[in-house]
Amino acid sequence: DIQMTQSPPSLSAFVGDRVTISCRASQSISSYLNWYQQKPGQAPKLLIYAASRLQSGVPSRFSGSGSGTDFTLTITSLQPEDFATYYCQQSYSSPPMHTFGQGTKLEIK
Amino acid sequence: QVQLEQSGAEVKKPGASVKVSCKASGYTFTSYGLSWVRQAPGQGLEWMGWISSYNGNTKYAQKFQGRVTMTRDTSTSTAYMELRSLRFDDTAVYYCARENILRSVYNNYMDVWGKGTTVTVSS
Numbered sequence: 001d002i003q004m005t006q007s008p009p010s011l012s013a014f015v016g017d018r019v020t021i022s023c024r025a026s027q028s029i030s031s032y033l034n035w036y037q038q039k040p041g042q043a044p045k046l047l048i049y050a051a052s053r054l055q056s057g058v059p060s061r062f063s064g065s066g067s068g069t070d071f072t073l074t075i076t077s078l079q080p081e082d083f084a085t086y087y088c089q090q091s092y093s094s095p096p097m098h099t100f101g102q103g104t105k106l107e108i109k
Numbered sequence: 110q111v112q113l114e115q116s117g118a119e120v121k122k123p124g125a126s127v128k129v130s131c132k133a134s135g136y137t138f139t140s141y142g143l144s145w146v147r148q149a150p151g152q153g154l155e156w157m158g159w160i161s162s163y164n165g166n167t168k169y170a171q172k173f174q175g176r177v178t179m180t181r182d183t184s185t186s187t188a189y190m191e192l193r194s195l196r197f198d199d200t201a202v203y204y205c206a207r208e209n210i211l212r213s214v215y216n217n218y219m220d221v222w223g224k225g226t227t228v229t230v231s232s
Binding site: 001030031032034036038043044045046049050053055087089091094095096097098099100101102103 | 153155166209211224225
């Protein structure tokens with residue numbers, strides 16, 4: 001099974017900061033990597049799919065990059081509503097056999 | 110608009126079964142598969158399995174093989190997830206999510222989520 005490892009597990013930042021969250025796969029997954037945001041008491045929300053494609057309606061301050069085993073989610077100019085937990089998820093096989101990273105909690109400093 | 114409406118909260122005893130429903134609206138049900146994802150209190154997201162809304166084919170995470178069954182009813186655009194032999198650590202919020210696909214690279218992603226169904230296993 002493909003394992004996904006996110007770092008850091010938690011992160012503190014100021015409004016206006018630029019932050020990056022990393023995700024590493026245990027084997028190459030090409031660009032089959034998606035990112036989700038989850039706020040307390042809410043369902044996850046898709047931000048980025050296929051490693052770098054911005055989901056419709058998601059602000060352009062969110063971006064994704066990477067391929068193979070190493071991926072990054074970048075948020076430029078943090079807004080108050082961005083403080084949440086972020087998950088990466090691989091979708092290498094078809095039919096789907098997904099695995100999530102353990103999450104990165106982004107907190108306000 | 111595109112929505113997934115899930116059934117209400119459940120409280121079950123250990124050893125019992127639970128069946129959660131997920132009713133789709135706002136899109137052609139058979140054109141997209143559905144995944145089920147759960148989240149235990151204070152924990153991360155855990156993918157349980159997938160069902161093709163088109164033909165009913167399923168794929169389950171190994172952890173749940175033999176204990177979970179996913180089905181769908183195309184006449185009502187509803188998918189179901191049944192989990193049997195419930196244990197205390199099955200207490201979680203269970204989500205259904207629509208599986209979309211970027212066909213140029215066959216990348217699957219979950220773009221629409223239900224609000225979740227809380228299942229509590231308690232004696």
